[in-house]
Amino acid sequence: MFKKKNLTAAVVVSASAALAGCDQFFQDASDREVDITQMSPEELAEHLVLETDSYRMDQEVQEGGTGRERMQQDEVQALCSLEGSPDSETAGQVVAAARASYERPDGGVELGDWRRGAELARSGYGYRVGHNNDDHGTREPGANCYACHQMDPAETTYGTIGPSLANYGRERGTDESVLNYVHEVVSNPHQYFPCTYMPRFGRNFLTEEQISHVMAYLLDPESPVNQ
Incomplete structure (x- = not known):
């Protein structure tokens, strides 16, 4: 099996870098119960996207539901959120899930x-x-x-x-x-x-x-x- 890859972190890496230079952001963060200074880059990315107002997660999306629901992975996405090519077992699970939903x-x-x-x-x-x-x-x-x-x-x-x-x-x-x-x-x-x-x-x-x-x-x- 291969290592887990955090897709949310990849999506917001540029946003995280930009926010790192915003004094107001870190001033606001200091007033929260969550200590972002103890987070890994991946945890910080997840926090910024899903737990703050940095993104409009409540916004309705055209395919139905909200932005937050769009961020939730289904079975195929979760299986494919891995580094490198899938091994035979994972590939078989992906194919089976895809065919079951077709x-x-x-x-x-x-x-x-x-x-x-x-x-x-x-x-x-x-x-x-x-x-x-x-x-x-x-x-x-x-x-x-x-x-x-x-x-x-x-x-x-x-x-x-x-x-x-x-x-x-x-x-x-x-x-x-x-x-x-x-x-x-x-x-x-x-x-x-x-x-x-x-x-x-x-x-x-x-x-x-x-x-x-x-x-x-x-x-x-x-x-x-x-x-």
């Missing part, structure tokens, strides 16, 4: 509109919480696929964290087995790639309709991805 759409998997999918693939909008959180009532959240993948071969700007998906549909087709596999990966990629960096879009980040559009952009023969 739901195939009623009526089967279908492709949507690849043009809508192209827009979603390029958009990184959505789910930011802060003083000016994203408004999903005026603009839908995006999938941000290009942050990690090449898709349209004509595009020149894309990330390389994930594999190239150029010509994906042209090489694999669109039969039922391909549709089911791609939906499973987009919805919850941990079913095949335990502890991957890829988001679980089926967990309230994209609707089933949006997922169908992204899949069409990836698989439709008319999509520029497959030209």
